[in-house]
Amino acid sequence: MSSLIAKQSANLDTSKQVADEIDECEATDIDEEGKSDNKEDKECMHNVPEQDREEMEEIISTFDGLENQYNLVEKIGEGTFSSVYKAEDLKYYDYINDWDIDSKARTKQPESETSNDRTEIGTMKREAKYVAIKKIYATSSPMRILNELEILYLLRGMDTIAPLITALRNEDQVLLVLPYYQHTDFRQFYSTFSYKDISVYFRCLFEALAACESLQIMHRDIKPSNFLFNVERKHGVLVDFGLAERCSRPLPNSCPCASRDSAEVARESYKDYEPALGYVKNDTRPSKRANRAGTRGFRAPEVLLKCPAQNTIIDVWSAGVILLSFLTKRFPMFNSKDDVDALMEIACIFGKNEMRQVAALHGCTFETNVNTLTEKRVNFRKLILWASCGSASIYKEKLMHKPSFEESLCLDFLERCLELDCNKRITACEAMAHDFMYLDDPTHQFSFQRETSFEKPETDSPMENDSTEMTQHFSRILKDEENEPSTQDMSVLKRKRPSVDNT
Numbered sequence: 001m002s003s004l005i006a007k008q009s010a011n012l013d014t015s016k017q018v019a020d021e022i023d024e025c026e027a028t029d030i031d032e033e034g035k036s037d038n039k040e041d042k043e044c045m046h047n048v049p050e051q052d053r054e055e056m057e058e059i060i061s062t063f064d065g066l067e068n069q070y071n072l073v074e075k076i077g078e079g080t081f082s083s084v085y086k087a088e089d090l091k092y093y094d095y096i097n098d099w100d101i102d103s104k105a106r107t108k109q110p111e112s113e114t115s116n117d118r119t120e121i122g123t124m125k126r127e128a129k130y131v132a133i134k135k136i137y138a139t140s141s142p143m144r145i146l147n148e149l150e151i152l153y154l155l156r157g158m159d160t161i162a163p164l165i166t167a168l169r170n171e172d173q174v175l176l177v178l179p180y181y182q183h184t185d186f187r188q189f190y191s192t193f194s195y196k197d198i199s200v201y202f203r204c205l206f207e208a209l210a211a212c213e214s215l216q217i218m219h220r221d222i223k224p225s226n227f228l229f230n231v232e233r234k235h236g237v238l239v240d241f242g243l244a245e246r247c248s249r250p251l252p253n254s255c256p257c258a259s260r261d262s263a264e265v266a267r268e269s270y271k272d273y274e275p276a277l278g279y280v281k282n283d284t285r286p287s288k289r290a291n292r293a294g295t296r297g298f299r300a301p302e303v304l305l306k307c308p309a310q311n312t313i314i315d316v317w318s319a320g321v322i323l324l325s326f327l328t329k330r331f332p333m334f335n336s337k338d339d340v341d342a343l344m345e346i347a348c349i350f351g352k353n354e355m356r357q358v359a360a361l362h363g364c365t366f367e368t369n370v371n372t373l374t375e376k377r378v379n380f381r382k383l384i385l386w387a388s389c390g391s392a393s394i395y396k397e398k399l400m401h402k403p404s405f406e407e408s409l410c411l412d413f414l415e416r417c418l419e420l421d422c423n424k425r426i427t428a429c430e431a432m433a434h435d436f437m438y439l440d441d442p443t444h445q446f447s448f449q450r451e452t453s454f455e456k457p458e459t460d461s462p463m464e465n466d467s468t469e470m471t472q473h474f475s476r477i478l479k480d481e482e483n484e485p486s487t488q489d490m491s492v493l494k495r496k497r498p499s500v501d502n503t
């Protein structure tokens with residue numbers, strides 16, 4: 001076994017470190033070998049499914065000496081490219097652990113307490129410390145693994161990005177060791193968060209995105225399960241840079257969106273376009289190729305339209321989709337099975353007109369014979385109220401009220417994140433200056449001006465055109481929920497699509 005990245009050596013005042021880590025509540029004995037006597041872990045191991053236990057035993061047997069460093073406790077995640085295990089770090093106290101933000105937060109305690117603790121070092125009970133071990137499947141290419149390692153290295157030192165502690169390799173097996181973050185499953189809080197809570201969530205997320213943006217790194221897989229949010233600590237950490245990529249300077253003619261002039265022409269050109277029905281049988285045009293990596297439902301329009309000039313702004317769109325889930329109280333928001341479906345879901349909200357425009361921006365055409373799509377976009381406030389109110393009468397009542405300051409601010413931020421045109425979308429750094437990020441900060445001076453005039457909207461029909469399939473679909477959801485709240489299908493836009501000949 002070889003260590004790809006050496007742990008920082010332990011030549012510091014270890015005693016101070018140890019003293020700083022004391023937490024009486026979670027105290028755990030550690031014997032001379034360094035193994036903890038954590039009863040919870042032992043009980044946990046009994047509950048570990050047979051298959052997971054076998055996997056963990058295999059990892060231990062593959063990596064010589066691993067068992068002296070880490071005690072694998074349970075499997076905590078399984079993705080397309082890796083499995084993730086929670087493990088106790090048996091050598092924690094031998095190393096400088098700058099990555100440990102929990103302990104850092106705790107060391108901010110009064111001097112008198114820490115000096116008292118220091119005197120008890122020899123005899124004290126040490127708290128068990130955990131890491132997350134990510135086992136990358138051997139099918140991943142070495143270049144992909146190296147890319148993840150390099151990007152994690154570049155992004156080190158951020159409180160909102162999970163840093164790499166170390167990495168281990170044995171032949172084709174690679175383990176990444178990351179801090180373990182106690183977090184809350186998104187499904188447990190997304191429908192109950194207040195605007196202030198949502199603001200805190202997004203400030204952490206955008207802090208991480210702004211750091212990526214300043215280094216021109218696209219994460220490519222922004223979604224709730226990759227942003228580990230701890231509700232109690234009100235802190236989140238971005239993980240999983242397995243698909244991350246460094247932006248390359250786009251060639252000006254690689255896509256109309258890549259240069260200001262051609263983007264302007266493209267934005268206008270779609271108006272004159274006359275769609276030709278059918279498709280070219282012997283199409284000799286070169287196929288359009290671009291990185292489309294990501295998770296369905298979170299891909300930005302430019303990714304779906306195979307834009308070769310993608311940049312960090314794709315992650316802002318994905319963050320916008322998460323925000324839409326918070327506000328509509330629907331997760332997942334989109335549930336497409338392929339890219340065409342995904343574009344249709346987006347078109348349900350933005351309407352055909354804007355879809356044609358964004359397609360032209362990336363050198364494509366958008367045409368569909370799905371006659372239930374509207375030309376114009378759906379108003380975000382109406383969509384959110386409709387999806388989140390639970391009953392048509394509450395929806396109507398809320399719609400009649402002027403949005404609160406918090407709601408207006410949040411809607412403004414949502415619109416800026418979910419901007420179809422990637423050149424007009426808010427950047428992560430700009431987002432950090434948006435007032436929405438500071439809703440919970442009593443010292444923040446707000447400059448956001450909400451519209452003073454408020455026209456009571458027509459409430460007979462929730463959307464512009466009540467005859468569309470989408471409106472009927474939304475209405476059905478509302479009706480169902482009025483009678484009996486449905487927990488079966490939380491995805492607003494999940495619906496059967498009529499057969500499409502030409503999209």
Ligand SMILES: Nc1ncnc2c1ncn2[C@@H]1O[C@H](COP(=O)(O)OP(=O)(O)OP(=O)(O)O)[C@@H](O)[C@H]1O
Nearest residue numbers: 076077079080081082084132178179180181225240
């Ligand atoms: N540092 C960590 N602390 C706690 N849990 C973690 C940590 N890293 C990952 N996890 C858990 O493991 C899951 C999978 O991790 P990760 O996203 O890195 O793997 P993946 O194979 O790329 O998954 P996917 O294909 O779903 O994106 C996460 O959703 C999370 O629940």
